[in-house]
Amino acid sequence: MNPEKVLDNVFILLGEQFWIHQISVSHEIENGLPAIKVDANQLEQVFVNILTNARQVLDEKAEEAARCGEAFEKRLVCSISRESRQEHEYVIFEFADNAFGVPDELKTRLFDPFFTTREPGEGTGLGLSIAHGIVTDALRGKIWVEDNPAGGASFKVALPVGEAPCASTS
């Protein structure tokens, strides 16, 4: 599967929603990316969950800025690159928003089932836990969140190219 194709498919599903919500989306795709052996539907589900969250936090940040009379441009950068780690090659997808970021103490809890900061009835807290399950169990990859220079969160998904390395306990 061509990594860029998976991203394109997701934006066929969600692109209009991002456009309606006036989020400026840019793509930074490294040249010559290798194919990844994945079930495209599963990976799309992961990206839909990450992108839906990004859309929600960008809307929240924009509402907060509007209440304070500040200008705010909602931005999302989607990148795909390749990286070698411990003799294994990975394709890395990154979704970087410029909303609030994630406090360090929540960076792993976010992926727990039912963890949500939304109002009761607004979110089940399952989006990222489902994404985590798909990435680590079905696709043998890794998913995590980092801060980014835009002040927001960067969700990253690393997927092995070719044969997946054996699952490690670390």
Ligand SMILES: Nc1ncnc2c1ncn2[C@@H]1O[C@H](COP(=O)(O)OP(=O)(O)OP(=O)(O)O)[C@@H](O)[C@H]1O
């Ligand atoms: N891009 C982001 N920036 C900041 N916080 C985020 C971001 N994405 C997710 N979160 C935080 O992670 C929590 C868990 O996300 P998750 O997708 O698992 O559940 P949810 O969005 O609250 O509910 P659901 O996805 O079931 O509608 C969110 O409630 C939010 O606090």
Ligand SMILES: [Mg+2]
């Ligand atoms: Mg969610």
